[in-house]
Amino acid sequence: MNVLVTGSSRGLGRSIILEYASNGNDVIINYNNSKDEALELKDYVESTYHVKALVIKCDISKEEEIDSMIDEIYNEFGHLDILVNNASIDLDQDFELKTKEDFMKTLEVNLVGTYLLSKKIGLKMLERKTGNIINISSNNGLDTPYPESIDYDASKAGVISLTHNLANYFAPYIRVNTICPGWINTDMSKKISNEFKEEELKKILLGRFAEKEEIANLAYFLGTDKASYINDSIIRIDGGVRR
Numbered sequence: 001m002n003v004l005v006t007g008s009s010r011g012l013g014r015s016i017i018l019e020y021a022s023n024g025n026d027v028i029i030n031y032n033n034s035k036d037e038a039l040e041l042k043d044y045v046e047s048t049y050h051v052k053a054l055v056i057k058c059d060i061s062k063e064e065e066i067d068s069m070i071d072e073i074y075n076e077f078g079h080l081d082i083l084v085n086n087a088s089i090d091l092d093q094d095f096e097l098k099t100k101e102d103f104m105k106t107l108e109v110n111l112v113g114t115y116l117l118s119k120k121i122g123l124k125m126l127e128r129k130t131g132n133i134i135n136i137s138s139n140n141g142l143d144t145p146y147p148e149s150i151d152y153d154a155s156k157a158g159v160i161s162l163t164h165n166l167a168n169y170f171a172p173y174i175r176v177n178t179i180c181p182g183w184i185n186t187d188m189s190k191k192i193s194n195e196f197k198e199e200e201l202k203k204i205l206l207g208r209f210a211e212k213e214e215i216a217n218l219a220y221f222l223g224t225d226k227a228s229y230i231n232d233s234i235i236r237i238d239g240g241v242r243r
């Protein structure tokens with residue numbers, strides 16, 4: 001199968017690529033800034049797992065870059081089986097300092113980018129009457145409010161809403177599901193202070209942040225036939241929340 005994972009130069013996206021590639025799938029690695037990491041990942045999966053890997057630079061907040069990425073993928077691979085909408089930014093800062101520009105930038109990447117990719121690739125999948133879309137949201141999109149990430153939380157709640165409309169539109173041919181992780185050990189979570197991390201750890205029943213691979217396993221499972229009846233689902237994976 002051919003699998004595109006957006007934002008797969010680093011972090012969770014990289015682990016999702018490794019999961020699919022190690023199971024024999026051809027992969028498209030998308031980056032925006034981290035070119036060297038993306039090229040290193042391509043070399044690694046091609047030499048280790050003997051699959052085909054394509055690296056594409058695309059800022060998913062720019063529609064023309066999305067269009068040229070899709071053209072390149074379809075020219076090179078003919079079709080896509082799985083789209084994993086993983087790329088995301090968080091511009092955490094003081095509630096009072098956050099600007100409209102910050103808010104719009106976060107929505108453009110996390111929500112509008114996910115919408116455009118899902119719509120454009122979903123319609124192509126529909127022509128073949130088969131496909132699979134997996135979105136990475138966050139438990140912030142469900143019920144974990146943080147005023148300093150009000151834009152990020154709104155974008156992630158928006159991705160949950162997209163899931164239902166996309167699953168509806170593409171039924172019965174394309175399954176659309178969304179994963180809502182809690183904290184994961186990646187660059188995104190490295191930015192927080194030790195004090196805040198301690199507070200957050202106290203709320204998690206398993207007492208630790210997730211490893212990237214623990215979330216990537218679920219992103220892989222949803223793309224397989226073992227998940228053939230899972231559709232339009234919002235799946236929380238956060239180690240359990242202390243109540």
Ligand SMILES: NC(=O)c1ccc[n+]([C@@H]2O[C@H](COP(=O)([O-])OP(=O)(O)OC[C@H]3O[C@@H](n4cnc5c(N)ncnc54)[C@H](OP(=O)(O)O)[C@@H]3O)[C@@H](O)[C@H]2O)c1
Pocket residue numbers: 006007008009010011012013030031032033034035058059060061085086087088089109136137138139180181182183184185186187188189
């Ligand atoms: N880490 C957590 O605690 C956590 C918790 C819940 C949910 N999540 C979600 O899990 C997913 C992965 O997060 P992560 O922690 O792996 O993030 P990360 O370490 O910050 O990595 C973000 C990735 O997204 C890419 N990206 C950012 N803006 C992009 C754009 N405009 N176009 C294309 N790619 C772009 C980056 O690529 P470049 O470096 O090439 O620019 C990078 O590969 C995200 O959807 C995030 O919201 C994370």
